[in-house]
Amino acid sequence: xxxxxxxxxxxxxxxxxxxxxxxxxxxxxxxxxxxxxxxxxxxxxxxxxxxxxxxxxxxxxxxxxxxxxxxxxxxxxxxxxxxxxxxxxxxxxxxxxxxxxxxxxxxxxx
Amino acid sequence: xxxxxxxxxxxxxxxxxxxxxxxxxxxxxxxxxxxxxxxxxxxxxxxxxxxxxxxxxxxxxxxxxxxxxxxxxxxxxxxxxxxxxxxxxxxxxxxxxxxxxxxxxxxxxxxxx
Numbered sequence: 001x002x003x004x005x006x007x008x009x010x011x012x013x014x015x016x017x018x019x020x021x022x023x024x025x026x027x028x029x030x031x032x033x034x035x036x037x038x039x040x041x042x043x044x045x046x047x048x049x050x051x052x053x054x055x056x057x058x059x060x061x062x063x064x065x066x067x068x069x070x071x072x073x074x075x076x077x078x079x080x081x082x083x084x085x086x087x088x089x090x091x092x093x094x095x096x097x098x099x100x101x102x103x104x105x106x107x108x109x110x
Numbered sequence: 111x112x113x114x115x116x117x118x119x120x121x122x123x124x125x126x127x128x129x130x131x132x133x134x135x136x137x138x139x140x141x142x143x144x145x146x147x148x149x150x151x152x153x154x155x156x157x158x159x160x161x162x163x164x165x166x167x168x169x170x171x172x173x174x175x176x177x178x179x180x181x182x183x184x185x186x187x188x189x190x191x192x193x194x195x196x197x198x199x200x201x202x203x204x205x206x207x208x209x210x211x212x213x214x215x216x217x218x219x220x221x222x223x
Contacts, residue, residue, distance in 0.1 A: 009150070032209050044153075044200065044214040051209045086152060096141045096204050096212060097168065100152040 002027045002091035006101035013077045014109045021072040021104045023061075023087030032090035033070040034098070035061055039083045047072075047085070057081070077108045111136050114215035116201050122221045123191040131186040131218050133201030139213070140206045142184040146170065146197040147217075153200065159184055160206060191222045 003026040013019050025031060035047040048056045050063040050070060061072045070087060087101040117132045135142065143158035145168075155168030159178040173195060175187040184203075188195060201215040 004152075006152075034211075036212075043216055046211045049209065049211070090209065096143065096206065096210060097155055097158060098143075098153075098212065099169075100145075100154070102150060102152040 002089055002099045004087050004089050004099050004101035006085075006087055006104050008104055009102070010105045010107070012107045012109060015079055016076050019072075019074045019077045019081065019106065019108075021085055021087070021106070023070045023072065023101060025068050025070065025087075025089050027068075027089055027091055029091070031063070031065075031070075033061075033063055034088045034090070035059070035070075035072050036086045036088055036100075037083050038086070039080075044086070077106075079108050079110055082106055082108045113137065114201055114203050114213050116199075116215035116218050118218060119216065120219050122223065123188075124223050125192060127191050128187070128189050129191065131188075131199055131201075131220070133184045133186065133215060134182050135184075135201075135203040135213070136182065137203060137213065138181060139203035140181070141210075141212075142178065142201065142203045143168070143212070144174070144176065144184070144186045145200045145202065146195075147200060148197050156186065156199075188220075191220075193222045196220060196222045 005024045033050045037047040038044045085104045088098045114135045144156040145153040157176040159165045199218045202212040204212040
């Protein structure tokens with residue numbers, strides 16, 4: 001069965017310090033992976049997806065099939081990065097079913 | 111476009127009561143789904159639909175029913191509410207295709223006493 005693991009619940013970093021959120025997945029098929037973010041009092045929204053191979057708001061994530069990981073990174077954290085981050089796996093080809101990790105609360109300390 | 115809308119925003123029920131959570135989208139998305147979010151659990155898929163007239167179960171479907179009579183609407187019914195159904199419920203929609211973005215509603219916070 002598919003599974004997404006985000007080991008740390010709460011991550012506190014100082015402004016300007018690097019941020020790395022870990023995500024590991026378990027899935028027998030070809031994975032489609034995403035990072036979703038929920039800012040305070042806002043809706044859950046897409047941050048980035050592996051298929052796009054893009055940088056959004058300074059964040060990047062690389063799919064490593066050998067390590068079954070999709071870690072999210074940003075070299076210099078900003079206060080506006082404080083939010084809840086979820087790693088998600090689309091686990092049915094051609095369908096949009098998502099399996100989410102438990103999420104990481106990121107707090108950026110000024 | 112309003113995107114994905116959900117009503118109500120908050121609801122308190124007594125055990126055994128029934129209710130319907132409403133979800134609508136105006137983006138002509140084929141795919142719609144319901145998730146519940148519990149502390150420390152992330153989001154878990156309850157039911158989903160790939161188009162009008164087609165629904166299927168997700169990871170945690172027990173105690174919930176859905177129907178999809180139109181492309182726009184995807185209501186979630188609690189037949190006999192239980193305290194274990196206390197949660198925040200999110201509706202999402204998107205174009206079909208596993209690589210496509212899902213658009214989420216603002217959520218409904220449900221408490222069952």
